[in-house]
Structure formats: structure tokens, C-alpha cells
Amino acid sequence: MSIKSTDIQLSIFSPNQSNPEQLEAIFVQREGLLNRCIENIEASAYTDGKHHQLMVGPRGAGKTHLVTLLVHRIEKNKKLLKHLKIAWLNEDETCVTFLDLLLSIFSALQRRYPLEYTEQDIADIYQQSPEQAQDFLASYLSDALRKNNDTLLIIVENLDALFESIGDKGQKQLRAYLQENPLFTLFATSQRLTDDLTHRHDPFFGFFQTEHLKALSEEEAASLVSKIAALSNKLDVARFLKTPTGKARIKALHHLSGGNHRMYMILSQFISRDSIDTLVPPFLKMVDELTPYYQERLRWLPPLQRKIVEHLATSKTTVSVKSIASRLFSTNQTISSQLKELKNKGYVKSHKRSRESLYELTEPLMRICVEVKENKNHQPIAMLVDFIRIWYDRDTIREKLNFIDEGMQEKDYLFSAKNSMKAINSGGGDANEKGKAYLDIAEIYCYQNLWEDFIKAFGLGLGLLEASSKTDGDYAALRIMVDYLYVNFSRGDIDHNKTSGLFDVLSKDKKALSAFGVDLLRHLGWQAKENKKKHNPILTQWVSAWKLAANGNSDFAITIRLLEVGLDYLQSHDESVFLELVESERVILKNAFGLE
Amino acid sequence: MKANPGGRLAIKDIIGRDKLVEDLWETLSRQSVYMTAERRIGKTHVMNIMCQQPPKGWLSIYQDLEKHHNATDFAISVYQEVQKYLSTKKRVSNQAKKLLLALGGAEVKGVLKLPEKADLPWKQIFEHTIADIVKEQAVEDCNIVFLWDEMPYMLANIATAEGEQVAIEVLDMLRSLRQTYKNFRVLMAGSVGLHHVIGRLKEQGYTNEPLNDMYQFDITTIGKKDAEYLSQQLLQGANLQASDIGAVASMIALQADNFPFYIHHIVREMESEKTQSAKNKVTAEDVERIVLRQLTNENDPWEFRHYETRIKDYYGDRALVVKIILDELALKKKSIGKRVIRKDKTTN
Structure with a gap:
């Protein structure tokens, strides 16, 4: 997969195949880190001290991007190159012994310095035993470096995989070689810190300066996407990203991608002015494209681990060992050890709740892709994406709220109603305008608690919006209605029949239903803050009323789940209740309560 | 000086070990030594100083032994190291080389192509090798010390691959050589306590005391003043500014318990924070905060759980x-x- 335009080609899965200058143009967040890494390599080349550096981050965290730029910048430093050679090992080369690793280093040197390192130099080793060949190569490399007073920068991607394949014996041989020959500086990447690197009894304990690569923040993500847009000459997109809606879109993408560099690279292709209110279709397209990639990663796993991942992907909450064991007809002990391995491989993460550990998938997108594969349809994902999109887009709808904040007067409403009636009564006109006018009228009826009139105007308004191309802004009235509905509910003016009636009207328009769900949740968060997080029994009745009204409607499932966990939190003030939700939902709820 | 936790330091950047090195040489003038210490305390750096800056009358050879998995590998690697010194002198007859030639090795353009390693008489090769270098050094009234790093790893490897008996034979042979040659010394060190390995061998019926002629040195952290000096040097190397750099350096030394590895780590963390924020001055509170963060970090990056x-x-x-x-x-x-x-x- 790559981003292509007339002059650029950025490879998303293999940044080392991209033009380094273009990678420079879209580099964000890690300028300081890269400079420090290069300073350490310079210190290694110019002095007897040797630095060994390790960058740790999950797939797509930008490790290869960083390595490519590191090499690119070193290659431009002629002074440094007088003292430094570079051996950038092939990412997928298989090394099972120390000899393999030495051969791999030699091959990398030969590719880069064909005149200095020739096949002829080592031709004899193929007539020797492996031990003799290893001794020969080890001496050959160290002698060549000593002779030229060079330090060798060895770049290893996926150090965790290399260490696993060369095993304890190979690791000890490598460490001894590095200790006896202070001529090397290692720059490595790894998806995770394995026992080989962290256990005190293993050879490479404490050997590397380790840097955990951070996920992108919203601002950094916005900067990355803007840079990609600018590089692709999509200046309108670059401008759009600075608008409130563009920023809201970045927030939504941030939520879904978990701050992963690669995901932004992919998603950046779909952000455009044309897709302001339709994030779902491009997102689902991306999910379709990524699904084979995640399926392939699942195929690498042993069957039981694969089953665990699939189970976690379809679970609506974080899951305990006991629960997984019973679902998969296995023992707690077996599942526990498999989860430990999956955690080491970076597939799952755990959270402590009192004495038990609850597990979930590390990458939100993996969860989504597996769920798509399991469900064979996009409906639940579409719902989630739409919910998240509306959640963040709601931040941009300020006008109505400001109106409320300033203190609304009857006369303002009358003025508004007069204008709305004018719009409705004018012959012809835009259906959307009329729809919005009806919703405004509905809002007034809601405020006045004239229920029959409210439902009628509301239904007409949604019907007209349904018939035209609508935007999130068209549903702004819902947010205010939720406040009025709650006030009327508190007074006992709204019963179950009324909430069910309103829900029937809402459920005819999925977008309205999502927007209403978001507004209910925001209202709960606002109530929590107003009540200083104390539990209010009316809120429990309020949530129950909507659950009853929804009557198991799957389009409202996320909303009900979030509201119920939110209530639990208000009763217990224990943040561990959020673990009843998966991460993508947990973040939203914490956000509502001002905990994120 | 740049912070370099876990990496190789230039000799001039190894702080606070002068007295220890002096004591080690003084002890080596009388007997062999084995060093014990927890991991990352800086044993290898101490050996590096001793290898690169031996006092007059000493030849020191450093070897990291963890790569060896059998006694023959060990013997051959010592032979190869010794040849690097003997080849420049050529004053004594090279008995070990003669033995290897007799065992099927071949000399091509002055380089000995070793016979296949399987079934080589490792003890004989070893004894001849040590005899050769000892005699060579004796000509100039010089001593030889082998600085053998990660000795316990190698013994454990040998015990696993060839059985406990072979590991026992290696230890006994070394003790015998130490008693035979008055100018031959060994300085052994390792990340795993040698007593653990010997304890395992004793469970198999080993009754000798292979180390009772050696002096045990426990390497601890560096002194407070040295730790503060190191901290200050590293802060300067990282270009970190402070209103009272002495106070910050003292706090680093205190929080790290004068452990150089952790001093390097703390300064590196401070440097990393500097690149991520616009803040250009560091304080003693920053040090406390960084250490607390590491102590409570779920991933336990400094492996305190150990x-x-x-x-x-x-x-x-x-x-x-x-x-x-x-x-x-x-x-x-x-x-x-x-x-x-x-x-x-x-x-x-």
C-alpha cells in the first residue's frame, strides 16, 4: 500500500523503500530523539565509548521511518563517514546462528562498500567447518575495522525476532564479540521488550539505551496529516485540517488509530473536504484493505492463541482469564500462559482490577478488522465509527450552546419560532431548511413540554432531513432537547410511553439515533460534573427509561452500554468499572466525565 | 561525557575505580582474584582499565568467556589469544602450536589452520599454552594475568553441554596451573555468582575447593564524591543547565545510591525530557520525579522487580x-x- 501522486510515492508498509527526502518532509514528533541518536553514534565513531540504542514500538509506530532518516542524515555527514561504516541488515533475513549473523553483517557491508568488502575475501570459509568459518569472519570484520580505524554502525530491525532465532547461545557469542571488540555501535528496533533484554540473568540485560516510541498526540497527528497533504499538493486539505471540523476529524481518527503512525499515513488518504461528514465509508474501505494484513498476522499465531485473539476481538468488554478459559474449553493455567506469550508478542494488554487481570487487544484497528471478518458485515463497526465521529464533531457545534449559555428568553424563542414558521410556510424551498425549521419548532414545544406537538414537529423535521443530504449540524437541536427532556423527566412529566414514542421516531433515522446517543452521554457527563460526581437516583431512572425505550435496538447498543457503565462509575467512583468497556468506548466515556 | 547506560565507556570516562584497580593489582601481585558483584555494577569496565593500562611488569589479556560451550573452545580461544603475543617475540619454543600441528593442524602462510575441534585433548592444549606464555613472560621477569569475564556462564555452559565432570576438570586444571607457575594469575568475574555454579557442581559430588587460593573482591558502587562528580560530568555532557548544578548532581548520586549505571540512566532520562519540552533548566525535584516514575512504571524498565x-x-x-x-x-x-x-x- 502506498500514497501516490504525480511526484510522490510513500510506501506505507516499507518506509525504507520511500524517497528519504519525502520522509523528511513528513517527519513529526521525533526530531529531538533523532538528533540525540545521531549524537550518540557520532560519540561512538569519534571516541572509544560505544553506544547501543534500541527503539521499541508496536507495528506501525514509525520505527523504520526513523531508521531510514537516521541513515539518510548520517550519509550526508561526510566527516562522520570518515570514521563510520554502516551495515543495515535486511529486515527479513533469517539468522539462526551467530555465524549467520556475521554473514548477514558482511553482506550488508558488501552491498554498501563493494570495493572494500568483496566475496573473494571470505571465499575460503565455505570450505571450513561452521566454527572455523565463524572465527574467521569474526576476526576478518574486527581486523578490517581496526585497520581503517572505523566504527561499524550495525542496524538491526526486529531485534526481538533476531534474538529469538539465534537463541541464548548466539546471544552470548554476540555479546562476547562486542565486549572483546569495542568497534561496534548497535542501533536496533523491536516491537517489544522481550525477556532476552530485560531479565537480569540474560546476556543483554541493561545493554541498550532503550527508547519507547510514543504514540502521536492529536497535534502531532494533525501535523503529520497536514504535511502529507502539503507534500501531495492537496492544499485545500491542508487548509481544511485547520478548520474546527478538520480538527474534529483528526480527533476521531486519533481515537480509532490509537496514535499509530502507519494508520495516519493510511487514513490521510481519506481526509478531504468531500468527506467532511462521511468518515464511515472511507474508514470501512481502509478496514477492508487492512483486513488481509491483520489476518496474516493472526495466521502466524498458534491455534489457541489465535482463538484467544478472536475471542477478545468479539468481546464487548475486557475479559478475565477465567472467562476466556470457559469460553474456549480450556484451563485457566493454559490460557494464562498463552496470554503471557500474546502479551510478549504485543497482541494483548492487561489491566489489573483488584486481584484479577483483564485482557483486551492492543491495537484498536486489529479488533475492528477481526470483528469485520467474524461478522461478515460492517454494521457494528459503522455504528462505532459514526458514534465516535459525531462525538468529536459535537465539539464544533457551538452556536446553539452559546445561545443557551447566554440565558434564553421566551421572546428569543418566539422570534425563532416566527422565522421557522416563515421557512416552513414559504412555498417550495429546500427540504433540509424546512426540516431544520421543524426541528427548531420541536425544540420550542419540547421546552414548553407540549408533548404531542413536539413529537409531531420532531417527526416531520427528521422526515424532511432524511429526504435530503444532511450534516451533523442539522441535528444540533437534539442536544438542547435532551436537556429539556431531562428537566421534564425529573418533574415526572415524561413517562415510559413518551420515551418509547420518541425513540420510535428517532429510530427511523440512524444518524439521528447516533447523535441522540452522543447527546445523552454528554448530558450524563455534564450532570456528573454539576453534581460533583455524586450519584443522583433520577439519573438511574432516566437511563433505565431509555434502555426500556430502546428495547434491545442494536443501533442504540453502544449508547446504552456507555450510559450504564457511566452510572456504575457515578455510584462507585471506581475507575476500574470502565474496564467493562473496550478501549475505543472507554476513552469516550472517560472523556465525557472529564477523566481523559 | 555523554550518558551511556549499558554501553562501552572510554577509559577516561570510567569514574571512581582508580583505588579499586590499584588494590586489584596489589592483590594480584600475591595471588589470583575473583570478583563478585551484581549485574551492571561495572565489572567489565574495571577489567577494561586493567587490560588497557597494566602496570609495568604485567601483561594482561582480556577474554569474555560466555560464548564458549565446551572446554575445547575455551582452550583454543586462550591459545589464539596467546599466539597474538608470542608471534611478536618468537623467543621460546611454541609447544602448544607443535601439539596442534601434530594433531593434524596445518600452517599456511604463517597461519595455523586448526584441526577439527572434536576430540582434541583440550587439557594438554591449555597446559602447553599457559606454559608457553608464562615462559615467554619470565624471560623479561614479567607476570601474566588473564582477565576472564563471565567465567560462571562458561562453566554452566560446559556443565550443560559436556556434563558437570568436564566443568570440574576445568576448575581443577586452572587451580593446578596457578599453583605451578608463580607469575601466572587469573582474575575471574561474572554476572552470575561463581558460588552458584560451584554449588551445582558440588551437588554432583565435587569436593574440591577450586577457589580457595584466590582472593574474593566484592565490587560495590562508587564513592559519593565520585558519584557526584560523574553526575555533574554527565549533566554537562548532556548540556543540561541548572541553577545549582551541584545540588542536582548530589540528588542524582543519592537517588542512584552511587550506582554508575543508574546515574547514567537518570541523566539520559533528563536529556530525553529536555528534547521533548521547552524547559531548559533541571532541578533536584526533576531527579526525584524521574526516579519515582521508574520505580512505579508498570513495565519496570530498570527491573527493580528482580x-x-x-x-x-x-x-x-x-x-x-x-x-x-x-x-x-x-x-x-x-x-x-x-x-x-x-x-x-x-x-x-
Whole structure:
């Protein structure tokens, strides 16, 4: 997969195949880190001290991007190159012994310095035993470096995989070689810190300066996407990203991608002015494209681990060992050890709740892709994406709220109603305008608690919006209605029949239903803050009323789940209740309560 | 000087080990030594100083032994190292080389192509090699010391690959050589305590005391002043500014318990924070905050959990009692006697 335009080609899965200058143009967040890494390599080349550096981050965290730029910048430093050679090992080369690793280093040197390192130099080793060949190569490399007073920068991607394949014996041989020959500086990447690197009894304990690569923040993500847009000459997109809606879109993408560099690279292709209110279709397209990639990663796993991942992907909450064991007809002990391995491989993460550990998938997108594969349809994902999109887009709808904040007067409403009636009564006109006018009228009826009139105007308004191309802004009235509905509910003016009636009207328009769900949740968060997080029994009745009204409607499932966990939190003030939700939902709820 | 936790330091950047190195040489003038210390304390750096800056009358050869998995590998690697020195002198007959030629090795353009390693008489090769270098050094009235790093790893490897008996033979042979040649010394060190490996061998019926002619050195952290000096040097190397750099350096030394590895780590963290923020001055509070963050980090990046898990390894069934005693000691501000602990725990 790559981003292509007339002059650029950025490879998303293999940044080392991209033009380094273009990678420079879209580099964000890690300028300081890269400079420090290069300073350490310079210190290694110019002095007897040797630095060994390790960058740790999950797939797509930008490790290869960083390595490519590191090499690119070193290659431009002629002074440094007088003292430094570079051996950038092939990412997928298989090394099972120390000899393999030495051969791999030699091959990398030969590719880069064909005149200095020739096949002829080592031709004899193929007539020797492996031990003799290893001794020969080890001496050959160290002698060549000593002779030229060079330090060798060895770049290893996926150090965790290399260490696993060369095993304890190979690791000890490598460490001894590095200790006896202070001529090397290692720059490595790894998806995770394995026992080989962290256990005190293993050879490479404490050997590397380790840097955990951070996920992108919203601002950094916005900067990355803007840079990609600018590089692709999509200046309108670059401008759009600075608008409130563009920023809201970045927030939504941030939520879904978990701050992963690669995901932004992919998603950046779909952000455009044309897709302001339709994030779902491009997102689902991306999910379709990524699904084979995640399926392939699942195929690498042993069957039981694969089953665990699939189970976690379809679970609506974080899951305990006991629960997984019973679902998969296995023992707690077996599942526990498999989860430990999956955690080491970076597939799952755990959270402590009192004495038990609850597990979930590390990458939100993996969860989504597996769920798509399991469900064979996009409906639940579409719902989630739409919910998240509306959640963040709601931040941009300020006008109505400001109106409320300033203190609304009857006369303002009358003025508004007069204008709305004018719009409705004018012959012809835009259906959307009329729809919005009806919703405004509905809002007034809601405020006045004239229920029959409210439902009628509301239904007409949604019907007209349904018939035209609508935007999130068209549903702004819902947010205010939720406040009025709650006030009327508190007074006992709204019963179950009324909430069910309103829900029937809402459920005819999925977008309205999502927007209403978001507004209910925001209202709960606002109530929590107003009540200083104390539990209010009316809120429990309020949530129950909507659950009853929804009557198991799957389009409202996320909303009900979030509201119920939110209530639990208000009763217990224990943040561990959020673990009843998966991460993508947990973040939203914490956000509502001002905990994120 | 740049912070470099875990990496190789230039000799001039190794701080606070001068007195230790002096003591080691003084002891080596009388007997061989084995060094014990926890991991990352800086044993290898001490050996690097001794290898690169031996006093007059000494030849020192450094070898990291963890790569060897059998006694023959060990013997051949010592032979190869010794040849690097003998080849420049050529004053004594090279008995080890003659032996290897007799065993099927071939000399091509002055380089000995070794015979296949399987079934080589490793003891004989070893003894001849040591005899050759000892005699060569004796000509100039010089001593030889082998600085053997990660000796316990190698012994454990040999015991696993060739059986405990071979590991025992290696230890016995080395002891015998030390007693035979008065100008031959060994300095052994390792990340795993040598006593653990010997304990394992004793379980198999080994009754000798292979180290009883050697002096044991426990390497500890560096002194307070050295730790503060190192901290200050690293702060300057990282270009970190402070209103009172001495106070920051003192706090680093204090928080790291004068452990150079952690001093390097703390400064590196401070440097990393500097690149991520616009803040250009560091304070003693920053040091405390960084250390606390590492102590409470779920991923335990400095592996402090080891100090708890090792209790089980070391004390087995008595681990719980040990933990209770340690908890009690940790809560007291002053040192206390056994009776007080016993009384406290009985009361509770």
C-alpha cells in the first residue's frame, strides 16, 4: 500500500523503500530523539565509548521511518563517514546462528562498500567447518575495522525476532564479540521488550539505551496529516485540517488509530473536504484493505492463541482469564500462559482490577478488522465509527450552546419560532431548511413540554432531513432537547410511553439515533460534573427509561452500554468499572466525565 | 561525557575505580582474584582499565568467556589469544602450536589452520599454552594475568553441554596451573555468582575447593564524591543547565545510591525530557520525579522487580521470613538488632 501522486510515492508498509527526502518532509514528533541518536553514534565513531540504542514500538509506530532518516542524515555527514561504516541488515533475513549473523553483517557491508568488502575475501570459509568459518569472519570484520580505524554502525530491525532465532547461545557469542571488540555501535528496533533484554540473568540485560516510541498526540497527528497533504499538493486539505471540523476529524481518527503512525499515513488518504461528514465509508474501505494484513498476522499465531485473539476481538468488554478459559474449553493455567506469550508478542494488554487481570487487544484497528471478518458485515463497526465521529464533531457545534449559555428568553424563542414558521410556510424551498425549521419548532414545544406537538414537529423535521443530504449540524437541536427532556423527566412529566414514542421516531433515522446517543452521554457527563460526581437516583431512572425505550435496538447498543457503565462509575467512583468497556468506548466515556 | 547506560565507556570516562584497580593489582601481585558483584555494577569496565593500562611488569589479556560451550573452545580461544603475543617475540619454543600441528593442524602462510575441534585433548592444549606464555613472560621477569569475564556462564555452559565432570576438570586444571607457575594469575568475574555454579557442581559430588587460593573482591558502587562528580560530568555532557548544578548532581548520586549505571540512566532520562519540552533548566525535584516514575512504571524498565524475585531464588522456602525481615528493616530509619525484629514480629 502506498500514497501516490504525480511526484510522490510513500510506501506505507516499507518506509525504507520511500524517497528519504519525502520522509523528511513528513517527519513529526521525533526530531529531538533523532538528533540525540545521531549524537550518540557520532560519540561512538569519534571516541572509544560505544553506544547501543534500541527503539521499541508496536507495528506501525514509525520505527523504520526513523531508521531510514537516521541513515539518510548520517550519509550526508561526510566527516562522520570518515570514521563510520554502516551495515543495515535486511529486515527479513533469517539468522539462526551467530555465524549467520556475521554473514548477514558482511553482506550488508558488501552491498554498501563493494570495493572494500568483496566475496573473494571470505571465499575460503565455505570450505571450513561452521566454527572455523565463524572465527574467521569474526576476526576478518574486527581486523578490517581496526585497520581503517572505523566504527561499524550495525542496524538491526526486529531485534526481538533476531534474538529469538539465534537463541541464548548466539546471544552470548554476540555479546562476547562486542565486549572483546569495542568497534561496534548497535542501533536496533523491536516491537517489544522481550525477556532476552530485560531479565537480569540474560546476556543483554541493561545493554541498550532503550527508547519507547510514543504514540502521536492529536497535534502531532494533525501535523503529520497536514504535511502529507502539503507534500501531495492537496492544499485545500491542508487548509481544511485547520478548520474546527478538520480538527474534529483528526480527533476521531486519533481515537480509532490509537496514535499509530502507519494508520495516519493510511487514513490521510481519506481526509478531504468531500468527506467532511462521511468518515464511515472511507474508514470501512481502509478496514477492508487492512483486513488481509491483520489476518496474516493472526495466521502466524498458534491455534489457541489465535482463538484467544478472536475471542477478545468479539468481546464487548475486557475479559478475565477465567472467562476466556470457559469460553474456549480450556484451563485457566493454559490460557494464562498463552496470554503471557500474546502479551510478549504485543497482541494483548492487561489491566489489573483488584486481584484479577483483564485482557483486551492492543491495537484498536486489529479488533475492528477481526470483528469485520467474524461478522461478515460492517454494521457494528459503522455504528462505532459514526458514534465516535459525531462525538468529536459535537465539539464544533457551538452556536446553539452559546445561545443557551447566554440565558434564553421566551421572546428569543418566539422570534425563532416566527422565522421557522416563515421557512416552513414559504412555498417550495429546500427540504433540509424546512426540516431544520421543524426541528427548531420541536425544540420550542419540547421546552414548553407540549408533548404531542413536539413529537409531531420532531417527526416531520427528521422526515424532511432524511429526504435530503444532511450534516451533523442539522441535528444540533437534539442536544438542547435532551436537556429539556431531562428537566421534564425529573418533574415526572415524561413517562415510559413518551420515551418509547420518541425513540420510535428517532429510530427511523440512524444518524439521528447516533447523535441522540452522543447527546445523552454528554448530558450524563455534564450532570456528573454539576453534581460533583455524586450519584443522583433520577439519573438511574432516566437511563433505565431509555434502555426500556430502546428495547434491545442494536443501533442504540453502544449508547446504552456507555450510559450504564457511566452510572456504575457515578455510584462507585471506581475507575476500574470502565474496564467493562473496550478501549475505543472507554476513552469516550472517560472523556465525557472529564477523566481523559 | 555523554550518558551511556549499558554501553562501552572510554577509559577516561570510567569514574571512581582508580583505588579499586590499584588494590586489584596489589592483590594480584600475591595471588589470583575473583570478583563478585551484581549485574551492571561495572565489572567489565574495571577489567577494561586493567587490560588497557597494566602496570609495568604485567601483561594482561582480556577474554569474555560466555560464548564458549565446551572446554575445547575455551582452550583454543586462550591459545589464539596467546599466539597474538608470542608471534611478536618468537623467543621460546611454541609447544602448544607443535601439539596442534601434530594433531593434524596445518600452517599456511604463517597461519595455523586448526584441526577439527572434536576430540582434541583440550587439557594438554591449555597446559602447553599457559606454559608457553608464562615462559615467554619470565624471560623479561614479567607476570601474566588473564582477565576472564563471565567465567560462571562458561562453566554452566560446559556443565550443560559436556556434563558437570568436564566443568570440574576445568576448575581443577586452572587451580593446578596457578599453583605451578608463580607469575601466572587469573582474575575471574561474572554476572552470575561463581558460588552458584560451584554449588551445582558440588551437588554432583565435587569436593574440591577450586577457589580457595584466590582472593574474593566484592565490587560495590562508587564513592559519593565520585558519584557526584560523574553526575555533574554527565549533566554537562548532556548540556543540561541548572541553577545549582551541584545540588542536582548530589540528588542524582543519592537517588542512584552511587550506582554508575543508574546515574547514567537518570541523566539520559533528563536529556530525553529536555528534547521533548521547552524547559531548559533541571532541578533536584526533576531527579526525584524521574526516579519515582521508574520505580512505579508498570513495565519496570530498570527491573527493580528482580530484588523481590531473587529472594525466592536465593532463600527458597525461607523466602517469606526473609521478606518479613526486609520489610521490617525497610520501615526503620535506624539500623536495628535481631532481637528488635524478633520482638516486633512476635508482637504483631
